[in-house]
Every structure is written in structure tokens, then in C-alpha cells.
Amino acid sequence: MSTKATKALTIEERKADVLIKLRKYKLVKKEPFEGAYAYIIDIPQDKERAIVWCILGEATVGIAAMNTLYKIMKEKEIDRAIVVTEGRYTHAVKLGAKKKNVELLPKSFPVFDIFEHGLVPFHEILSEKEKNQLLTQFKVKPFQMPQVKSGDPAVKVIGAKPGDVLKITRKSTTAGEHVTYRYVVE
Numbered sequence: 001m002s003t004k005a006t007k008a009l010t011i012e013e014r015k016a017d018v019l020i021k022l023r024k025y026k027l028v029k030k031e032p033f034e035g036a037y038a039y040i041i042d043i044p045q046d047k048e049r050a051i052v053w054c055i056l057g058e059a060t061v062g063i064a065a066m067n068t069l070y071k072i073m074k075e076k077e078i079d080r081a082i083v084v085t086e087g088r089y090t091h092a093v094k095l096g097a098k099k100k101n102v103e104l105l106p107k108s109f110p111v112f113d114i115f116e117h118g119l120v121p122f123h124e125i126l127s128e129k130e131k132n133q134l135l136t137q138f139k140v141k142p143f144q145m146p147q148v149k150s151g152d153p154a155v156k157v158i159g160a161k162p163g164d165v166l167k168i169t170r171k172s173t174t175a176g177e178h179v180t181y182r183y184v185v186e
Contacts, residue, residue: 062093069081
């Protein structure tokens with residue numbers, strides 16, 4: 001077996017790499033655990049540290065796997081985490097994650113950079129200052145803007161939450177570039 005074959009990344013690791021790249025996180029360290037990997041990351045826009053927890057080969061993620069994550073978060077004094085898995089989450093895990101500031105990525109999270117596809121326009125989250133300037137300029141309230149669901153794949157990938165405003169830049173054959181804005185809703 002060649003060295004390349006042994007170093008192949010799992011689906012979960014590839015998803016974590018895409019997540020870190022597209023959300024512009026800074027990887028500090030990658031630690032292996034039994035059946036999982038912990039990526040310690042810095043989130044520059046929030047000025048905080050978090051864990052991207054990759055659970056390998058689990059069909060269903062239950063409380064036991066999450067308790068391991070919570071223990072590591074406590075040891076490392078980290079308040080935020082993102083879970084990447086190919087499995088599904090139990091109801092108890094979903095409830096507990098909300099209380100513990102843990103984002104559960106869906107199984108459908110892409111393994112590749114979706115913005116490299118020709119039909120997917122570039123999305124970015126506006127800062128609070130940019131958002132306020134935009135609302136003032138167009139004299140609108142956020143709910144009056146065109147909306148996009150928080151479950152939209154591009155929205156999930158960049159980590160936008162309900163209440164955020166996205167700037168979407170499309171390539172146009174006639175205009176060169178077309179910019180539009182969307183308000184993220186539940």
C-alpha cells in the first residue's frame with residue numbers, strides 16, 4: 001500500500017477542511033481521539049476559539065459521543081464547537097447541543113468547495129456596520145428584504161445565522177457582476 005493511500009482523508013475530515021476554509025477559520029491544532037478528531041480553531045471575526053469535532057464512522061451520534069466532546073471543551077476552556085459526522089443525531093443530542101453552544105452540521109454538508117461550481121454565486125456575511133449602512137441606504141427593515149433560509153446549503157457552508165444579511169455576487173454576461181442582498185431567516 002502506498003503512502004498516499006494511507007494518508008487519504010475520511011469524508012468527515014474533508015468536510016472539516018472545507019468548513020475551515022470557507023468560514024475563514026484559522027486551524028491551530030488537529031488532535032486524534034478514539035473514533036474522532038478535534039480541530040482546534042480560531043474564529044477571527046468573533047475573536048474566540050472553538051473545536052471542530054469530527055466523529056468518524058458513526059451511523060447515529062448519541063449522548064456518549066457528545067459527552068466526550070463536552071469534557072474536552074471543559075478541559076480546554078472552549079465554549080463553542082461544531083460537530084461533523086456522516087451519521088444522524090439523536091433527539092437528545094440536538095436538544096443538548098443548543099444549550100451547550102454546539103453547531104451540528106447536517107449529513108448533507110458538502111465535501112467540496114461549492115463556490116467553485118459555476119452555478120453557485122459567491123456569498124458573504126455583512127458585518128453589523130455594513131448591514132446598518134445597507135438598510136439605511138435603501139430605507140428598509142431587514143424583514144422587507146428578499147429572504148434566504150438558514151438551511152440553504154450556501155448559507156450553512158458560510159455559517160450565516162438567522163438575522164444576518166448576505167451579499168451575493170453573481171457573474172453576469174451583460175453586467176459583468178451583479179450584487180444582491182438576502183436576509184437570513186429560520
